[in-house]
Amino acid sequence: MTTDDRGTHSHDHDHPGTTPDVNETGYYELMAEAMKELLIEKGVVSADDLRRNLEFLDSRDPVDGGKIIARAWTDPDFKSRLLEDGTKAVEEMGLTMGDAELVVVENTDDVHNMIVCTLCSCYPRTILGLPPDWYKSKSYRSRAVVEPRSVLKEFGTELPDSKTVRVHDSNADMRYLVLPQQPEGTDGWSADRLAEIVTRDAMVGVVLPQA
Amino acid sequence: MNQRQHDMGGMDAGPIESSAHDAEPWAKMITSLAAAMRDDDIMRIDELRRALEDLPPDIYSQDYFERWSEAMINLLEEKGIWTRNEVMGRMDAIKAKLEG
Numbered sequence: 001m002t003t004d005d006r007g008t009h010s011h012d013h014d015h016p017g018t019t020p021d022v023n024e025t026g027y028y029e030l031m032a033e034a035m036k037e038l039l040i041e042k043g044v045v046s047a048d049d050l051r052r053n054l055e056f057l058d059s060r061d062p063v064d065g066g067k068i069i070a071r072a073w074t075d076p077d078f079k080s081r082l083l084e085d086g087t088k089a090v091e092e093m094g095l096t097m098g099d100a101e102l103v104v105v106e107n108t109d110d111v112h113n114m115i116v117c118t119l120c121s122c123y124p125r126t127i128l129g130l131p132p133d134w135y136k137s138k139s140y141r142s143r144a145v146v147e148p149r150s151v152l153k154e155f156g157t158e159l160p161d162s163k164t165v166r167v168h169d170s171n172a173d174m175r176y177l178v179l180p181q182q183p184e185g186t187d188g189w190s191a192d193r194l195a196e197i198v199t200r201d202a203m204v205g206v207v208l209p210q211a
Numbered sequence: 212m213n214q215r216q217h218d219m220g221g222m223d224a225g226p227i228e229s230s231a232h233d234a235e236p237w238a239k240m241i242t243s244l245a246a247a248m249r250d251d252d253i254m255r256i257d258e259l260r261r262a263l264e265d266l267p268p269d270i271y272s273q274d275y276f277e278r279w280s281e282a283m284i285n286l287l288e289e290k291g292i293w294t295r296n297e298v299m300g301r302m303d304a305i306k307a308k309l310e311g
Contacts, residue, residue, distance in 0.1 A: 025306050031280050032237035034301035035244060038293055045247045053243035053250075099249070099256065118220035120260055121275060130242065134229045136275040142222040154227045169220065172256045 060129035064095055065177065066198035068127070070191040072104075073182045086177065090127065097175065098126050103168075106179040107205070111164045114152070114205030115176040116144035122170040124177050128200055135204065145169060155206040178205035185211040216271050217264040238276040245283065254286060262286040 039045040068090055072079040082089040086102030102124060105113040117123065118141050123131035134140050143151050148165045152158070159165065168176045180202045186194060201207040214222070234242070248254040262282035263271070270281050284295050 025309055026237075027302075028274075028277050028280055029235075029237045030302040030305055031284075031298065032240045032244075033305050034298050035280070035283065036240055037305070038298060038301055039244060039248075042292065044253060044287075044292055045244060045251075049247040049250065050243055053246040054239060057239055057243055057246070119217055120263065130234045130238075132229075133232065133275075134227050137224075137228065138219055138222070138272075139224040139227045141219040142224040143227075145220040151227060155229060172260060 057130070060126065062128045062200035062203070063195065064093075065124070065128045065200065065203045066195040067191070068093060068095070068177070069179060069198040069203065070194035072179055073194055074191045079179075082179070095127055097124070100124075100126075100173055100175045102127070102175055102177060104177050104179050105166070105168060105205075107181045109181075110162075111166055112159055112205065113166050113168060113176075113178045114144065114148060115168045115170055115178060116141060117170040118142070118145055119169075119171065122172055122175055124175040127177065128203065132200070152206060155201065157207050178203050180205075180209050183209050183211040215264060216268055234276070241276050241279050241283070245279065253292075254283070254290075258286055259283065262289075 036045075036050070040047055040050070068082065071093070072082050078089065078092075081092075082104050083106060086104040087097045087100075089104075090097065090102060100122075105115075107113055116135075121131055121136040121141070123135060125131065140151065145167050148167050149159065152165070170176050180198065182194070183197065186197070197209045197211060199207065199209065202209045245254065245259065249256060259279075259282060262285050263278055265285070266278055266281055271278055273281075284293075284298055288294055
């Protein structure tokens, strides 16, 4: 990719008194800064709305997802509510799904679930934060639905042939979260301690949580 | 059936690169601008998705947030909020200032 082959550079504005928030001149860094400045100047986005959204994004962490799973493992009533209506159940924990619905899929002795978004990269980002790069990659999006066991192997996850692998294809309005099985050897652990072993990748369904 | 570029299920692709790195600040900026505009109903998620799917293949195959940026410029140009030239011009101005 070159940086001078897209679009014309016909304008040369001067904006005294503003100090750009970028310290490098990469093409897309500049583009993001230019978009931010213009949207604020035009009154399309307020600086305050932008700050709130940045703060919210920075406050998202897969740890919140781990807390949901750990509570489901230790509180059967919550687990029922979570499987019944994920969006509503996570609200109890102060988490929001934004405009999308959350569908929680449960791993059992017979079924393993994994999630993908073949069409774009939909992901429960209001709970887990931004998706990892591999989730957005062509490799994962293309292959997860046709050869999930090979994909799982690349993450070091080998499942017995007797286990059904179910792949859930997310969309803009519906996001999935995998409820893994509680690993052996963790009976009697507190929800806090359990939450620590639930990784992001376990909630996407590409690995199993380890005690 | 003709499979469009975004409809990736089943396409040939290589191994998964699972190394992780955090989103860069500019990527978070793009995400947050998009979220703020969604909150105010200026740009809906499905509109952005359509703009992404309509990108030329060489742009669509770029990094995720790079294509988001390109799609947002196009979509907001359609909506009369700015022109691509305006964004490009501002990029040049910022660059000139940084290189001062």
